[in-house]
Amino acid sequence: MAALRNLLVAASVASVAVASGSDSLKSCLRYALTDSGSVAFPGDLFYQQVDVNRYNLNIPVTPAAVTFPTSSQQVAAVVKCAADNEYPVQAKSGGHSYGNYGLGGTDGTVVVDLKHLQQFSMDSTTWIATIGSGTLLGDVTQRLHDAGGRAMSHGTCPQVGSGGHFTIGGLGPTSRQFGAALDHIVEAEVVLANSSIVTASDTQNQDVFFAIKGAASGFGIVTEFKVRTEPEPGTAVKYEYTFKVGSTQERADLFKQWQAYVSNPNLTRKLASTLTVLEDSMVITGTFFGTEEEYNALDIGSQWPGVNGSAIVFQDWLGLVGNWAEEAALQLGGGVPSNFYSKSTAWTPSNLMNSDTIDKMFEYIDNADKGTLAWFILFDFQGGYTNDIPTDATAYAHRDVLIWLQSYSINLLGSVTQTQINFLDEVNSLVTNDGAPYSAYPGYVDPLMEHGPEAYWGANLPRLQQIKEEIDPQNVFRNPQSPSPAN
Ligand SMILES: Cc1cc2nc3c(=O)[nH]c(=O)nc-3n(C[C@H](O)[C@H](O)[C@H](O)COP(=O)(O)OP(=O)(O)OC[C@H]3O[C@@H](n4cnc5c(N)ncnc54)[C@H](O)[C@@H]3O)c2cc1C
Ligand SMILES: *[C@@H]1O[C@H](CO)[C@@H](O)[C@H](O)[C@H]1NC(C)=O
Ligand SMILES: *[C@@H]1O[C@H](CO)[C@@H](O)[C@H](O)[C@H]1NC(C)=O
Numbered sequence: 084m085a086a087l088r089n090l091l092v093a094a095s096v097a098s099v100a101v102a103s104g105s106d107s108l109k110s111c112l113r114y115a116l117t118d119s120g121s122v123a124f125p126g127d128l129f130y131q132q133v134d135v136n137r138y139n140l141n142i143p144v145t146p147a148a149v150t151f152p153t154s155s156q157q158v159a160a161v162v163k164c165a166a167d168n169e170y171p172v173q174a175k176s177g178g179h180s181y182g183n184y185g186l187g188g189t190d191g192t193v194v195v196d197l198k199h200l201q202q203f204s205m206d207s208t209t210w211i212a213t214i215g216s217g218t219l220l221g222d223v224t225q226r227l228h229d230a231g232g233r234a235m236s237h238g239t240c241p242q243v244g245s246g247g248h249f250t251i252g253g254l255g256p257t258s259r260q261f262g263a264a265l266d267h268i269v270e271a272e273v274v275l276a277n278s279s280i281v282t283a284s285d286t287q288n289q290d291v292f293f294a295i296k297g298a299a300s301g302f303g304i305v306t307e308f309k310v311r312t313e314p315e316p317g318t319a320v321k322y323e324y325t326f327k328v329g330s331t332q333e334r335a336d337l338f339k340q341w342q343a344y345v346s347n348p349n350l351t352r353k354l355a356s357t358l359t360v361l362e363d364s365m366v367i368t369g370t371f372f373g374t375e376e377e378y379n380a381l382d383i384g385s386q387w388p389g390v391n392g393s394a395i396v397f398q399d400w401l402g403l404v405g406n407w408a409e410e411a412a413l414q415l416g417g418g419v420p421s422n423f424y425s426k427s428t429a430w431t432p433s434n435l436m437n438s439d440t441i442d443k444m445f446e447y448i449d450n451a452d453k454g455t456l457a458w459f460i461l462f463d464f465q466g467g468y469t470n471d472i473p474t475d476a477t478a479y480a481h482r483d484v485l486i487w488l489q490s491y492s493i494n495l496l497g498s499v500t501q502t503q504i505n506f507l508d509e510v511n512s513l514v515t516n517d518g519a520p521y522s523a524y525p526g527y528v529d530p531l532m533e534h535g536p537e538a539y540w541g542a543n544l545p546r547l548q549q550i551k552e553e554i555d556p557q558n559v560f561r562n563p564q565s566p567s568p569a570n
């Protein structure tokens with residue numbers, strides 16, 4: 084538990100340092116937000132349970148205040164109160180950061196809860212949608228559908244917020260075809276550290292635009308997105324192949340077959356695929372965006388002979404998205420808070436695991452003390468459109484990734500144990516090829532990871548630090564792993 088305990092000690096030191104300005108902060112916020120219930124402070128009734136409402140119960144955090152502004156102007160006023168009193172600021176949209184970074188990730192942050200920013204409109208000439216940054220993904224899907232049968236790429240958990248998802252990446256089943264959620268953003272309204280409200284796009288405030296597409300939490304608060312949309316995909320086929328137990332070698336061989344299949348550069352972008360390793364099984368699931376005939380012609384099942392498969396055909400987009408949500412709920416309990424730890428890493432087409440490494444990974448997985456049965460490891464096939472965008476075009480840097488690893492260990496009884504953490508750490512170190520720079524997905528926050536900013540933003544970190552120096556030199560917008568100013 085040493086690592087977790089260090090995190091706790093760091094958190095309590097921070098809270099002492101900021102305590103002095105608290106009266107002045109309170110009066111400033113109460114003056115800025117006059118509606119009843121629009122600001123809450125530690126000590127208020129149900130502060131932790133209702134206003135704070137942590138997602139990862141394993142990470143304690145007490146914000147200095149939680150605010151509920153109703154407009155961009157109020158967001159700006161809150162930022163000004165916090166900056167003038169030297170408090171850090173974080174936006175909270177859906178509150179689903181694995182590190183509770185929407186609450187600051189550590190004590191003493193002024194939280195800007197965006198739940199009232201629900202504006203929505205569709206321009207039916209350009210099919211560009213305007214979306215308030217407090218909108219949850221489930222509502223994004225529904226509102227785009229209602230506004231002319233439109234869609235965009237995003238993840239599958241409906242309780243995740245657009246604010247944290249569109250600004251960090253946003254990978255989902257359609258990303259191989261349409262890009263990450265952030266690749267849809269054509270313009271954003273952003274509140275900066277000096278509390279000015281600016282428009283960021285390819286032609287205005289380009290540095291801000293670059294930074295908010297992948298690293299927004301350290302650069303400002305997006306209040307509104309304008310996004311490109313696509314016609315809803317029509318017919319789609321959801322497939323699932325389940326492999327119960329099997330020897331370690333059989334499991335490793337199945338993984339090798341899957342990796343070989345998805346690493347064929349000619350594979351259609353209409354196919355999404357995830358391989359999940361669980362305590363007692365391996366599952367290959369995904370969606371094919373096309374007709375049943377086209378799906379059958381792919382003959383996926385022949386890739387893994389002897390494995391049981393099934394497929395469901397969906398004619399309607401909302402039905403398909405609803406089915407993904409049920410699947411997400413089975414995996415991580417969906418939107419429900421729990422004690423868990425998670426890690427990520429990635430491979431590009433040129434550094435995929437070789438056969439020996441895959442064998443070693445399964446030997447380790449099958450023999451290690453995992454500290455729980457409630458663990459799983461996902462291997463997400465990426466590539467496609469997300470690889471078409473140059474690395475230096477957006478803060479999101481992992482443009483060469485073909486496969487993402489996400490690992491999870493959950494404790495339903497209390498805090499995550501060091502044994503659970505060690506297991507996920509060891510898997511990551513086994514599979515990361517020597518010498519390859521360590522990559523992590525910034526949307527799967529790993530608060531215990533060293534060199535977080537390097538792993539999250541890779542080659543784009545120096546430019547982000549430069550922009551940070553220019554637009555937020557006092558580091559107003561911060562969490563434990565956001566980029567620091569260059570000087
Ligand atoms: C069950 C579950 C399933 C998931 N599935 C996927 C998936 O399929 N694909 C995927 O890519 N990711 C997925 N994620 C990860 C998810 O994208 C991130 O956790 C995301 O950052 C959460 O956004 P949020 O708004 O809900 O969280 P919050 O905690 O509110 O915010 C997360 C971070 O973003 C910042 N932020 C929020 N809003 C704004 C804003 N308007 N302006 C600037 N900064 C802002 C916050 O300050 C914080 O640092 C999943 C997470 C969960 C819990
Ligand atoms: C396929 O399903 C059958 C019947 O449920 C089961 O006995 C068999 O073990 C399964 N095969 C694999 C490879 O999981
Ligand atoms: C991909 O397609 C090209 C052109 O049809 C072909 O030459 C190549 O061999 C294919 N590659 C693989 C790995 O199938």
Ligand SMILES: *[C@@H]1O[C@H](CO)[C@@H](O)[C@H](O)[C@H]1NC(C)=O
Nearest residue numbers: 275276277278279553554555
């Ligand atoms: C606020 O900061 C931005 C970015 O640095 C700058 O362009 C703008 O002029 C500043 N506004 C004010 C009022 O100082």
